[in-house]
Structures are given as C-alpha cells and as structure tokens.
Amino acid sequence: RIAYVNGRYLPVAAAQVRVEDRGFLFGDGVYEVVQVYRGRFVDEEKHLNRLTRSLGELRLAWPVGRRALEAIIREVVTRNRLHDNALVYIQITRGAAKREHVFPKPGTRTTLVVTARAIPAFPRDVDAWATSIITGPDQRWDRCDIKTVNLLPNVLAKQAAKDAGAFEMAMVDGQGMVTECASSNIWIVDEHGQLRTRALGHEILPGCTRAALSELLGAEGLTLSETAFSLDELRRAQEVFITSATSFVRPITRIDGASVQDGAVGPVTRRLFAAFARHVQ
Numbered sequence: 001r002i003a004y005v006n007g008r009y010l011p012v013a014a015a016q017v018r019v020e021d022r023g024f025l026f027g028d029g030v031y032e033v034v035q036v037y038r039g040r041f042v043d044e045e046k047h048l049n050r051l052t053r054s055l056g057e058l059r060l061a062w063p064v065g066r067r068a069l070e071a072i073i074r075e076v077v078t079r080n081r082l083h084d085n086a087l088v089y090i091q092i093t094r095g096a097a098k099r100e101h102v103f104p105k106p107g108t109r110t111t112l113v114v115t116a117r118a119i120p121a122f123p124r125d126v127d128a129w130a131t132s133i134i135t136g137p138d139q140r141w142d143r144c145d146i147k148t149v150n151l152l153p154n155v156l157a158k159q160a161a162k163d164a165g166a167f168e169m170a171m172v173d174g175q176g177m178v179t180e181c182a183s184s185n186i187w188i189v190d191e192h193g194q195l196r197t198r199a200l201g202h203e204i205l206p207g208c209t210r211a212a213l214s215e216l217l218g219a220e221g222l223t224l225s226e227t228a229f230s231l232d233e234l235r236r237a238q239e240v241f242i243t244s245a246t247s248f249v250r251p252i253t254r255i256d257g258a259s260v261q262d263g264a265v266g267p268v269t270r271r272l273f274a275a276f277a278r279h280v281q
C-alpha cells in the first residue's frame with residue numbers, strides 16, 4: 001500500500017511523520033474519511049467543505065490548495081489500484097515543533113497524510129447489514145462538530161461496544177438526550193412515525209452521509225424533524241439506523257441486547273438504504 005506524506009508517495013511501512021508532530025503529541029489535527037465507489041468519490045464536495053471548516057475552527061492552514069488535495073487523493077487511489085470500493089483517509093496536523101502547547105511559530109509546515117484502503121463492496125442485502133448498538137454516556141468535549149483526531153472518548157465507546165458484542169455505542173448527553181454514535185450519526189422513526197435525527201450544533205459531527213441522505217428525503221415523500229430524542233424514545237422507536245461514510249445507511253435492530261420492535265428492518269430504513277445505494281452508484 002502507498003501513502004502520501006508531505007509531498008511524497010511512499011509504501012505505508014516506510015511513510016513517516018516526525019516524533020514531535022503535534023498530531024502525535026497533542027492530537028492537534030483534523031481528518032476526513034471519504035468513500036470511493038467504483039472510482040467515484042462519494043459526496044467529495046461535502047467532505048472537502050467540512051475539512052475547510054474544521055481547519056478554520058482550529059486556525060490550521062491548508063497545507064496545499066484544495067485543487068491540489070483533490071489531485072493527491074486521486075493519485076493515492078490510483079497508486080493503490082483501488083478501482084472498486086475504497087476509503088480515503090486525509091489527516092492534517094499543525095506540524096512538527098518542539099513540544100509546547102501554544103501554536104508553533106508562523107511558517108511551521110502543517111503535516112498532510114493521505115492513505116487509502118479497500119473496503120467490502122456496498123452491501124446488497126439490507127437485512128444482512130443490520131447490526132446492534134449499546135448505549136452509554138457522551139464523554140466528549142463541547143465542539144464535537146469539528147472533525148479532530150482527538151478521538152479518545154470515541155475509541156473507548158467503540159471498544160465498549162465491541163466488548164459487548166455490538167457494533168456501535170449511541171452516546172447520551174447530560175440531559176438524557178442521544179447525541180450520535182462513536183463514529184456515525186443516529187436516526188430514528190419515532191413512535192408516531194416521524195423520522196428524526198439530532199439537529200446540527202456543537203454536540204454532533206455534521207455527517208456528510210447525514211446531509212446527503214437529507215437531500216434524498218423529499219423524493220421519498222419523507223420529512224425530517226431535526227430534534228433531539230431521549231434514550232427512552234430511542235428504545236421505543238419503530239425504527240433505528242445509523243449513517244456514516246463507512247456504514248452508509250445501516251439498520252439497528254438491537255439496542256443494549258433488546259430487539260428494536262420485532263427485530264426486523266423497518267420499511268423507512270429499507271427505503272432509505274435503497275435510495276442511498278442509488279445515490280452512490
């Protein structure tokens with residue numbers, strides 16, 4: 001596998017960043033994960049817009065221009081011969097400098113890393129794609145809208161899910177309301193049949209899959225209520241699913257070991273899975 005690091009394409013095992021890189025020392029950096037389907041970048045514009053925003057919020061400079069980054073990610077995909085389903089990972093940190101919390105002196109070069117790997121083909125069978133989640137406290141900071149590489153609470157949440165035999169953890173804030181999952185957004189069809197997901201704000205990542213799916217709802221005759229729901233409402237929901245660049249639209253049929261309704265994938269989830277499958281084609 002080939003990685004891009006600051007202007008060079010190298011085998012992953014040989015690609016290196018410096019031991020004083022602020023991404024390594026402080027988690028001082030941002031990232032994006034973009035899905036490639038049959039050579040096409042899914043929602044590329046949305047991902048690069050979000051990257052621009054994350055950089056701005058952390059007062060990080062673009063290491064290369066946006067057009068140059070678009071060329072680099074294509075080159076990484078090509079050099080890895082990834083012609084089918086793949087994931088591209090982009091990380092930008094505040095660069096290498098002697099360890100001091102304050103920003104390094106102006107002109108310090110930011111670090112840009114791009115890697116890519118093959119992922120399984122887009123799932124054909126929505127029933128087989130269904131999975132389970134657990135629930136737990138949201139232990140993150142109050143700027144979860146920035147896609148930073150500071151992912152310790154997310155890592156611990158995801159490991160807790162794995163230890164419990166589940167795929168994800170739905171995280172609950174101090175008011176008992178669900179925010180999102182460790183690496184995906186979460187949606188429900190509530191007990192009244194209303195499709196809901198948490199409104200954008202500092203509490204959740206503005207998912208590109210969330211945004212793309214929102215744009216497909218009108219054609220499906222569905223409306224979305226962007227309102228927070230409680231853990232209780234999650235448990236009583238008619239349907240639950242998650243969205244992300246790696247999960248696409250993924251049905252949730254078990255929560256903390258209990259079935260969601262009768263444990264079958266519901267009709268709205270089925271429709272939205274199909275609509276998103278058409279969107280990535």
Ligand code: PDD
Pocket residue numbers: 033154180181182183184185204205206207208209210243244245246
């Ligand atoms: N995770 N919420 C969180 C906390 C996430 O980390 C992600 C993405 C999402 C969904 O965003 P999007 O639809 O743009 O992928 C929501 C990526 C896939 C990751 O960290 O691997």
